[in-house]
Amino acid sequence: MAFLHELVRDCLQDEKAFCTVKCPFNLDVRDFIGKLQQGRYNAAYKTYQNTVGFPGIVSVLCPEPCRDVCALKEKGGSVSMRLLEAASMNFARNREPDQYNMPPKSARIAVIGAGPAGMACALRLTTRKYKVTLFEKSGLIGGHLNDLPDADILIDDIRLQFKYETLDLRLNSRVTDISVPGFDAIYVATGMHGDTFGLSLTTEGHYSTDRNGVFMGGSVTGADVMQAIAQGLNAASVIEGFLKTGRMDHFEPPATETKLTYSAIKIIPSGAIRPESGKEYSREEARAEANRCLKCTCDACVRYSPLLSYFRKFPKKITEEVEVSINPSSLDGEATLATRLISTCNYCGLCREVCPKEIDTGEFLLRSHYTMREKGKMPWAFHEFFLRDMEFSTGEASLLLQPSEQGEVKYLFFPGCQIGASDPRLVIRSYDFLLKNYPSTALLLGCCGAPADWAGNAPAHKEVLNKIRSAWNDLGNPTIVFACATCNLMFRKHLPEMKGIFIYDLIARSDAIPAIPSIHGNKTASVFDPCAARYEDGLQETIRSIATGAGFRLEPLPMEGRLAECCSYGGQVSVAHPPYAEYTVKKVISRNTNPYITYCSNCRDTFARAGKETMHILDVVFGLEQRPQPTVSERRENRLRLKAVLLKEYGNDNFNMEMKESKLTMSSGLREKLDTSMILESDILTLIETCEQSGNKILDPENGSFIGHLQIGNMTFWAEYRVVDDGRYELINCYSHRMKIEE
Amino acid sequence: MEEKKKLICFKCNKELVPKKTDFSYLGHTFFTEIPKCPQCGLVYLSEEIVKGRISEVEMQLEDK
Numbered sequence: 077m078a079f080l081h082e083l084v085r086d087c088l089q090d091e092k093a094f095c096t097v098k099c100p101f102n103l104d105v106r107d108f109i110g111k112l113q114q115g116r117y118n119a120a121y122k123t124y125q126n127t128v129g130f131p132g133i134v135s136v137l138c139p140e141p142c143r144d145v146c147a148l149k150e151k152g153g154s155v156s157m158r159l160l161e162a163a164s165m166n167f168a169r170n171r172e173p174d175q176y177n178m179p180p181k182s183a184r185i186a187v188i189g190a191g192p193a194g195m196a197c198a199l200r201l202t203t204r205k206y207k208v209t210l211f212e213k214s215g216l217i218g219g220h221l222n223d224l225p226d227a228d229i230l231i232d233d234i235r236l237q238f239k240y241e242t243l244d245l246r247l248n249s250r251v252t253d254i255s256v257p258g259f260d261a262i263y264v265a266t267g268m269h270g271d272t273f274g275l276s277l278t279t280e281g282h283y284s285t286d287r288n289g290v291f292m293g294g295s296v297t298g299a300d301v302m303q304a305i306a307q308g309l310n311a312a313s314v315i316e317g318f319l320k321t322g323r324m325d326h327f328e329p330p331a332t333e334t335k336l337t338y339s340a341i342k343i344i345p346s347g348a349i350r351p352e353s354g355k356e357y358s359r360e361e362a363r364a365e366a367n368r369c370l371k372c373t374c375d376a377c378v379r380y381s382p383l384l385s386y387f388r389k390f391p392k393k394i395t396e397e398v399e400v401s402i403n404p405s406s407l408d409g410e411a412t413l414a415t416r417l418i419s420t421c422n423y424c425g426l427c428r429e430v431c432p433k434e435i436d437t438g439e440f441l442l443r444s445h446y447t448m449r450e451k452g453k454m455p456w457a458f459h460e461f462f463l464r465d466m467e468f469s470t471g472e473a474s475l476l477l478q479p480s481e482q483g484e485v486k487y488l489f490f491p492g493c494q495i496g497a498s499d500p501r502l503v504i505r506s507y508d509f510l511l512k513n514y515p516s517t518a519l520l521l522g523c524c525g526a527p528a529d530w531a532g533n534a535p536a537h538k539e540v541l542n543k544i545r546s547a548w549n550d551l552g553n554p555t556i557v558f559a560c561a562t563c564n565l566m567f568r569k570h571l572p573e574m575k576g577i578f579i580y581d582l583i584a585r586s587d588a589i590p591a592i593p594s595i596h597g598n599k600t601a602s603v604f605d606p607c608a609a610r611y612e613d614g615l616q617e618t619i620r621s622i623a624t625g626a627g628f629r630l631e632p633l634p635m636e637g638r639l640a641e642c643c644s645y646g647g648q649v650s651v652a653h654p655p656y657a658e659y660t661v662k663k664v665i666s667r668n669t670n671p672y673i674t675y676c677s678n679c680r681d682t683f684a685r686a687g688k689e690t691m692h693i694l695d696v697v698f699g700l701e702q703r704p705q706p707t708v709s710e711r712r713e714n715r716l717r718l719k720a721v722l723l724k725e726y727g728n729d730n731f732n733m734e735m736k737e738s739k740l741t742m743s744s745g746l747r748e749k750l751d752t753s754m755i756l757e758s759d760i761l762t763l764i765e766t767c768e769q770s771g772n773k774i775l776d777p778e779n780g781s782f783i784g785h786l787q788i789g790n791m792t793f794w795a796e797y798r799v800v801d802d803g804r805y806e807l808i809n810c811y812s813h814r815m816k817i818e819e
Numbered sequence: 820m821e822e823k824k825k826l827i828c829f830k831c832n833k834e835l836v837p838k839k840t841d842f843s844y845l846g847h848t849f850f851t852e853i854p855k856c857p858q859c860g861l862v863y864l865s866e867e868i869v870k871g872r873i874s875e876v877e878m879q880l881e882d883k
Contacts, residue, residue, distance in 0.1 A: 416882055455845055455881045774835065774863050775827040782829065783863060794864065811866045814877045818841035818848070819860060 083440055086433040088374035089390045091336040095142035095157070095372075100306035101134070102330040103127045105142070105157070106373065112160060112366035115359075121168035124161055125237075129196045129309050131171075132233025133221065135161040138302055147341050147372050153348030155369045156357075163362035173203075175240040180205045183319045186259040187211070188251050191219020192301050193294020194265035195234050196308025197315070202241035204316065209259070210243055213250040219267050220295070254290060261315045265294040265308060272296060281325030283311045288324070291315060306330075340374040340432045374432065380635075381427040382642065382660045383420055384437065391427075391437045398444045401453070412453045418444050419458045420653040422646035422660070423530060424607035429638055445532035456790050457814040458652040459531035461754050464789060465712075469493035469523040470540055473715035476547055477519040477726050479511070485554045487517040488547075489579070492524060492560035495694070497711035498677040499703060500718035502694040506559060506579055507722070513586055518551050519726075520544070521719060524563040525570065530647045541570055548574055557582065559694070561608035561615070561676055562646075580675065583697055584618045584625075601628045602668055604683075604690070605640035606676035613637070615675075619693050623673050626696045633667045643679035651754065661686045681705040707751035709758065740764075741800070742807040755812055759788050760795050764805050767795075781808055785817075792817060826863055828856035835863055842873075845880045 095105045104123065111120035121131070128134040138158055146154035165171060183206055187194045190212035198208045216222050218231045254262055254273045264273065264285070275285040275292055283293040291314060293299065293307035310330065317326030349365040351357045357365060377391060378384045384394070394417065401414035421441040428436040448454040473493075479485060489510055496503040503521075510517045522544065528537035548554070556576035558564040567574055603623060609615055616637055620630060635641045644650065644660035661682055665672075671689035673696060674680050683690035684705040691702070706714055740761055742750075750757060767773040767784030774783040776796070785794045796809040826835045835854035840862055842849055854863040864873070 411883065413882070457877075457881070771830045772859075772861055773829045774861065775829045777825060777827055783826070785862075785864070794866070794869070809866065811869050813864070813869045813873050815842045815844040815873050817862055817864070818843055819862065 083435050083437070084392050084395055086435055087391050088335055088337075088340060088433060089392055091374060092331050092334045093372040094145040094147065094334060094336060094338075095155075097331045097334045098141045098145045100141075100302045100330075101128045101309070105369070106371040108164070109155075109160070109366050109369040109371055112164065112362060113369075115363060117164050117167035117359075117362075118169045120164040121171065122174075124164050125171075125173070129199050129305055130192075130230075130233050130237055131161065131165055132236070133192070133230045134302065134305065135165060136226070136230065137224075147338055147343050147370055148346065148348075148368065151343055151345035152368070156348060156365055159351060159357050160362060160365055163357045163359075166356060167359055167362070171236070173237050173239055176203060176205070178205045180207065183207065183260045184209065184258060185315060186251075186254075186256060186262045187265065188254070188262065189219065189265040189267055189270060189294070189296070190214075190217040190245070190247070191265060191267040191294060191304065192221060193267075193296075193299065193304040193308035193311070194219070194263065196305045197263045197265060197293075197311045198243055198308075199237055199241070200309050200312030201315065202238070202243050204312070206316075206319075208243055210245045211249045211251045212245070212247050215247045217245070217247070221301070254287075260289065261318055262290045263308075263311050263315060264290065264292040264296065265304075265311075266296045268295040270296040278324075281314065281323075282327050282329055283307065283314050284324035289318065291318075291324070336372060336374055337432050340376050341370060341372050342376075342379060343370060376430040376432070377427045377435070377437065380430040380639070381437070382422065382424075382644075382663065383441075383656075384427060386420075386656055386659055387417065391435050391440075394437055395440065398441070402444060402447055402451075412448070414444075415448065415454060416653055417441075418448060419454070419647070420649050420656050421445075422607070422642035422644065422649060424640070424642035424646050425610055426607065426639065426641060429610065442529075442532070445530075446534060447532075449532040450534070454532060455652075455814075459527070459533070459648055460789050460791060461651060461708075462527040462648045463531055463533065463536060466493070466523045466525070466527040466536070466540065468712060469521070469715065470543060473521060473712070473719055475519070475521040475719045475722060477722060478551075479516050479518055480726070481515045483516060485516055485518045485551045487514050487557045488551055488554040489517055489519045489557045489559075490524070490544075490563060490576075491519075491521070492558070492563040492677075493522065493715070494681075494711075495559055495677045495692075496521065496715050496718040498681050498692070498706060498714070499695075499700070500714050500721060501698065501700065502677070502692065503559075503718055504721055504725075505698045506694060507726075509583065509586075510557065510579070511726075513582065517557065518554060519722065520547055521715070521722070522547075524560070524566040526562050526566050527648065529566065529570070537570075545571060545574075561606045561612060562678075564612070565608040578612075578615050578618070580615060580618045580622060580693060584622055598627060598629055600631055600670050601673050601691075602631050602633045602670040603636065604633060604643075604664075604672040604674040604679055605636045606674060606679050607640045607642040607646060608676065610638055610640045619673070619675050622693055623696060628673065628696075631668065631670055635664075635667060643674075643676070643682045645678040645682050707747065708754050709750065709756050712756065712758065739804050740807050741804070746807060746810065750810055753810075753812065755793065755810055759793055760807060760810055761805075762786065762788065763793050763795050764797055764807075768799070787816065790814065790816070824865075826854060828859060828861050830861070831856050831858040833858050835861075844877060845883075847880055849876075 108123045125131045140158050142157050143154035185208050187198045187210045198210050201208045221230045278284050283291040285292050293311050294304040314327045318324050346368045349361050397414040401412045404411045418441050421438050423438050491503045525537050525540035556574050557579050558576050559579045641664045644657045650657040665688040673691050675693040680690050680692040763786040766786050781796050781798050783796045793812045798806045800806050837852040838855035839850050840853050
């Protein structure tokens, strides 16, 4: 999948921090600081020591170029790296270098000059057990460090780092000709104004000269002291590469740039910690300063996206797992490890919105979902309930009403399948409003196909879209009036030829609707933008103006507008991954304590179920009181009731649809269990009636009840019941499973 | 623990007895002993076993 590689290529997860690329040593500040934050001074010191070679010199002399690029520079002050480096040394248990028990290597290297660059190169090479001969024209090691104040301390650090290494140090040995035989490589680090032996640097490799096997770096090539040490350390790696491959450019140079951007970082301002002693941090001060560090990394997706934060996985990891599920590498070719991960996405689009590179992990997962379904690798159970519901909405509960007025049909009201399921009155009153103001409005009860799209079910999706397209064509291509942001999104994506508007805009601009009842007298609430309305700026404003007009005082949510979150319904994750759905809904209803006003009936019902006071904007418009969320069975009954009322009111025929009285009785607790288990009462009635007709039932002689089961679709349902009288049944218990009994 | 409940097949008037029964899910098949009518083969699965072992195996197969 080309898309997969694009996704990983653009991701900034592995980009280095700003400070790291500015550091001559490329110190992994995130790692170093992370250890300090945990109080692991010894581990932090080891990281520092291994990176800079001479920690006692660098921590004193480094001019801290990292401070210039620190994300906190203007937000309380850059992190004091040098003081933290010193703290790691002061509080480390053991400052001695490590002793590496490795066999000596036979290659011999000559280093010319015992200044910072030469010493650094010699240190790294001797640590790797090369035979190094260091020629120094003077009688001192350290070069120009000897001219600095506290030179003894600096030189002592050089001695300390060489404590366990063998170095053939030849002081007072001026080299006049580098054609000395017996060396496999030579590093020239003769210091400022030092002898270059007629060599010049080439552009082919770092520190490589025009003479094979001879390298040059440090102050003789214009480096300052920090660069000189860093170059010496790097030169050791270049030389090692040369010794192994014969190539002088065998080296990955340190990064000097990062693609990371400040906008990708969550910047939490904090005041810099000043050492009370004036010079050095105490342990507590060091920890506090380390804790200020943001460890800059691009993790916006993991911070914001519910899926990525729940799994703590970056897009790169996700793509890897999905890839091995689509193209399994297991011996039987059957392993599909990421099916649940793929099915857990709400397709809310937040990951793309917060990503500086606009990486759309959600779209990737959706495409993967389609692929997995095509391969027959997606468990049917994740989506069957919703696909059956879609079948119901587009079948038994569907309805097309033509306006009574003759002539052109201007509008087609498409309320979607869920608003009527939530409460039929919302659709009935909306259609009343439309007909009063726009008499040439038709109505289509159906479904936009979102359940099929989310299930990756291309054939079912196509069928639904064709139905809508055909009705729209028959009506003469009217403008669609949406009430559901998801329907609007689905139409834009899959039926772009059908232009639409939102009923809320018509409501807001209509003076014929004095009906917005201001019963909410200055009540405080927050508008919860549905994720499908993320890019509907105008709609977001309209909803707020309606709510304000109805008397609400609105307080913003931290995540709204472009940062809208999914209520947990999207992608039908409640079956594929119930704990994730719970995690998501809990998170979003806790954004503040205000009641929410939303304009998606799934958000409304999901929140109401979770105990959060939430109104649909149409509840506000039509002055409906708080209502409980309907059960899964009531959602179906509501749609049938809606169809019956609309047919009676506006249908051309003398339609009279009797709502059947329920033949099932059960306790309220059991009704709730059916609801949470997503078991339809109508399915249970079918089960019981089938058992009663066939006699295929089990008698429990202890209490006289019957037990029966029936597979409906792929799911098998079980019911324990008693026959009351005249085709009525008392349901005692009910449960279901996905596994098929091979009877 | 599966309860030792006495259950009668309504049609055959026979007591259900543990018998090997095949199951399938997502292309995998397996068998276990569950109460079954010795005459017509009508089976019984208690809620306990459905919510327990069956649900566990379903999850494992979905994540396999």
